[in-house]
Structures are given as structure tokens and as C-alpha cells.
Amino acid sequence: MAVFINEECINCAACADECPNMAIVDNDKNPSGADIFFVLENKCTECDGGEMACISVCPSDAIHKR
Numbered sequence: 625m626a627v628f629i630n631e632e633c634i635n636c637a638a639c640a641d642e643c644p645n646m647a648i649v650d651n652d653k654n655p656s657g658a659d660i661f662f663v664l665e666n667k668c669t670e671c672d673g674g675e676m677a678c679i680s681v682c683p684s685d686a687i688h689k690r
């Protein structure tokens with residue numbers, strides 16, 4: 625259970641600052657090598673069913689549920 629970030633990401637960092645679980649890493653730490661932010665599946669809880677902080681703040685609509 626985790627959201628993912630797609631190629632619409634503009635590396636603004638808004639999502640990483642909002643995540644209560646520190647589940648989002650920046651483009652330099654993206655394990656896929658893509659130059660976009662990345663959600664760590666083992667840390668994201670989809671905000672336990674509440675409003676997802678990262679999706680709310682993303683200006684690019686780049687964060688999605690699977």
C-alpha cells in the first residue's frame with residue numbers, strides 16, 4: 625500500500641516536506657535512477673486512509689494511488 629510518483633514530477637519537494645512518514649526521497653536518492661522524487665513503499669501508509677498529504681500539495685498532479 626503506497627502511492628507512486630510519475631514523470632510529471634518537477635522536483636519541487638513539496639510532497640517530501642509534508643509526508644508524516646518520511647516516505648518520499650528526492651531525485652538524487654531515487655533507487656530507479658529516474659530524475660524525479662520517489663515514494664518508499666515500505667514507509668508509505670497512504671496516510672492510513674486519511675487525506676494523503678503528498679497528493680494534496682503536489683502542484684503537478686504527479687502522485688497517484690496504484
Ligand code: SF4
Pocket residue numbers: 626627642643644645646647648663667668669670671676677678679
Ligand atoms: S500518502 Fe501519506 S504516507 Fe504516503 S507518501 Fe504520501 S504523505 Fe507520505
